[in-house]
Amino acid sequence: MSKLIQIxxxxxxxxxxxxxxxxxxxxxxxxQVIIIKPDDAEAYYYRGMILCQVDRxxxxxxxxxxxxxxxxxxxxxxxxxGVALKELSRFNDAIDAYNKAIAIEPTDAHFYYNRGYALQxxxxxxxxxxxxxxxxxxxxxxxxxxxxxxxxxREIKEFKKAFANYDFVIALKPDHADAHFNKSLLLLLIGNYxxxxxxYEWRWKQKHNINSRRHYKKPLWLGNESLIDKTLLITIEQGxxxxxxxxxxxxxxxxxxxxxxxxxxxxxxxxxxxLKGQFTLVExxxxxxxxxxxxxVASLPLxxxxxxxxxxxxxxxxxxxxxxxKKWGKKLGKKTITRIGLVWAGNPxxxxxxxxxxxxKQFSSLLTLPFEFHSLQKDLREVDAQTLIxxxxxxxxxxxxxxxxxxxxxxxxxxxIISVDTSVAHLxxxxxxxxxxxxxxxxDFRWMLDREDSPWYPxxxxxxxxxxxxxxxxxxxxxxxLLKLTN
Numbered sequence: 313m314s315k316l317i318q319i320x321x322x323x324x325x326x327x328x329x330x331x332x333x334x335x336x337x338x339x340x341x342x343x344q345v346i347i348i349k350p351d352d353a354e355a356y357y358y359r360g361m362i363l364c365q366v367d368r369x370x371x372x373x374x375x376x377x378x379x380x381x382x383x384x385x386x387x388x389x390x391x392x393x394g395v396a397l398k399e400l401s402r403f404n405d406a407i408d409a410y411n412k413a414i415a416i417e418p419t420d421a422h423f424y425y426n427r428g429y430a431l432q433x434x435x436x437x438x439x440x441x442x443x444x445x446x447x448x449x450x451x452x453x454x455x456x457x458x459x460x461x462x463x464x465x466r467e468i469k470e471f472k473k474a475f476a477n478y479d480f481v482i483a484l485k486p487d488h489a490d491a492h493f494n495k496s497l498l499l500l501l502i503g504n505y506x507x508x509x510x511x512y513e514w515r516w517k518q519k520h521n522i523n524s525r526r527h528y529k530k531p532l533w534l535g536n537e538s539l540i541d542k543t544l545l546i547t548i549e550q551g552x553x554x555x556x557x558x559x560x561x562x563x564x565x566x567x568x569x570x571x572x573x574x575x576x577x578x579x580x581x582x583x584x585x586x587l588k589g590q591f592t593l594v595e596x597x598x599x600x601x602x603x604x605x606x607x608x609v610a611s612l613p614l615x616x617x618x619x620x621x622x623x624x625x626x627x628x629x630x631x632x633x634x635x636x637x638k639k640w641g642k643k644l645g646k647k648t649i650t651r652i653g654l655v656w657a658g659n660p661x662x663x664x665x666x667x668x669x670x671x672x673k674q675f676s677s678l679l680t681l682p683f684e685f686h687s688l689q690k691d692l693r694e695v696d697a698q699t700l701i702x703x704x705x706x707x708x709x710x711x712x713x714x715x716x717x718x719x720x721x722x723x724x725x726x727x728x729i730i731s732v733d734t735s736v737a738h739l740x741x742x743x744x745x746x747x748x749x750x751x752x753x754x755x756d757f758r759w760m761l762d763r764e765d766s767p768w769y770p771x772x773x774x775x776x777x778x779x780x781x782x783x784x785x786x787x788x789x790x791x792x793x794l795l796k797l798t799n
Contacts, residue, residue: 357388360373369396376389386416391423391426394410398433419450424443437468444458456490458477458480459481496511500757534614542571543572544570546561547606552716553738557742573591576593585633625767627771636718643712648684651684652683653687653722653730655687655736667754669732723743732749749775752776754780
């Protein structure tokens with residue numbers, strides 16, 4: 313059998329195995345091609361594609377780079393190299409790869425779409441909009457490009473254009489879940505709660521949520537049926553901050569003459585147990601008692617037809633555990649000056665983390681003020697751990713924060729919590745603690761626009777960026793308010 317026939321058969325075999333989901337065997341087939349013909353760009357290219365499918369992006373980059381050395385004029389290789397770089401959060405490098413793909417093949421709408429996404433992740437929103445528009449010019453029916461274009465307009469607060477593009481997607485593809493859900497976020501952001509909560513239910517039809525939605529034999533409750541003498545199960549969804557924010561509705565539910573079961577993440581059990589009422593708490597993953605209806609926790613605002621005027625804002629509704637308070641009181645000792653708890657970064661895996669988190673060094677000017685500062689960070693990033701060396705007077709507690717009961721007790725011992733948008737901020741708000749919250753230019757929907765207060769947490773003061781990436785202005789205003797406390 314000639315080498316050419318061998319290579320042809322192996323490439324065909326690799327493609328078939330890939331289609332069958334036998335990725336490791338497909339990789340072996342392409343490796344065999346490379347052994348026979350070390351300069352086969354096609355084998356390296358498809359090898360890189362499979363490595364991307366199994367989330368081995370660093371290895372994929374090596375394969376794509378080898379393919380490019382052999383054939384530097386293959387647009388698809390540059391595009392998929394960009395995809396691998398995007399997955400590694402190397403967005404600037406991804407933009408460069410997409411630009412090279414476009415230079416080779418300027419009529420592929422997907423290349424412009426991919427570049428737009430990477431530009432968006434780098435907060436280059438105007439350039440991202442142009443790239444999406446170029447994608448749409450090539451493919452006028454590219455609904456995902458319209459959706460992301462709308463997201464880009466939302467980020468720069470061109471809301472009319474954002475709504476127009478969401479509506480265009482929905483008209484073109486009425487079952488486009490992302491467009492409906494993204495529209496809900498904008499509706500809620502501007503305070504249109506009546507429509508916003510209804511559109512918010514589209515989250516369950518998004519691809520990444522379809523498998524996470526829980527299915528029960530008992531019906532979903534969204535406020536329409538009487539619950540008198542019934543049992544309602546309130547289920548967990550989304551992040552800890554969302555759960556903390558919306559679990560307040562359990563206090564309203566219990567007024568409907570209904571038994572309430574709360575599904576609770578294990579890390580929150582001890583804190584949720586402080587809710588004032590008769591609730592059955594079940595740790596996530598444990599067997600559930602019988603119930604008549606169920607409702608996801610973030611659907612409760614819809615069930616209660618929540619408007620801006622009817623947000624249940626009575627605080628506190630969560631409290632620190634008394635035993636934990638005593639433990640932390642003993643550890644911290646007698647307070648002699650104002651105590652301030654700091655949270656400067658959220659979960660690095662959060663999709664919007666790049667936009668809402670800061671580095672500890674950005675707090676440098678605050679940490680020189682005459683207060684007793686305590687870090688409430690549970691997890692430290694390496695870069696922040698290095699910065700801590702320069703601030704030995706910043707008390708650290710990460711090794712002793714075992715769950716949210718410890719965090720709640722530490723919050724309780726503080727006079728002020730200064731935080732970015734994290735679950736700790738929600739917990740401080742739910743406890744009625746004085747909360748100074750740092751927000752990006754376009755915040756999460758719950759913080760709304762422009763205002764310095766929050767109807768969800770009346771104890772909070774909001775410090776907003778004046779422009780994209782402008783943490784300095786927010787920190788300067790916050791520092792000025794801190795200085796007032798020293799007078």
